[in-house]
Amino acid sequence: GGEGDEGGGDMFVRNLTVSAVRVVIATGRRHQIRRHLQGLAHHILGDTTYGKGRINQALRDGYGLPRLCLHSRRLAIQHPNT
Secondary structure: OOOOOOEEEEEEEEOOOOEEEEEEEOOOOOOHHHHHHHHOOOOOOOOOOOOOHHHHHHHHHHHOOOOOOOOOOOOOOOOOOO
16 A cells, blocks of 8 residues: 555455455545555556556446446444544
8 A cells, every 4th residue: 555554455256357355444545445455456447547557448448437446335434423
């Protein structure tokens, strides 16, 4: 990850082309997940900033995938008054 990035992740689905990972964000810094996964050589599909350009271009051209494939299954935020 980058300077000041905190967090961790576990890979739970992986094959020769893609992986699904669980990532826990510690600080909420901008691009934290993207930078952390880039540092682990697990780029996010569609990420034109931290990802692999040739793969992203092939996804756009072949499948019409125009954006970042980063999705949340669950989101939990601690209320500041608790």
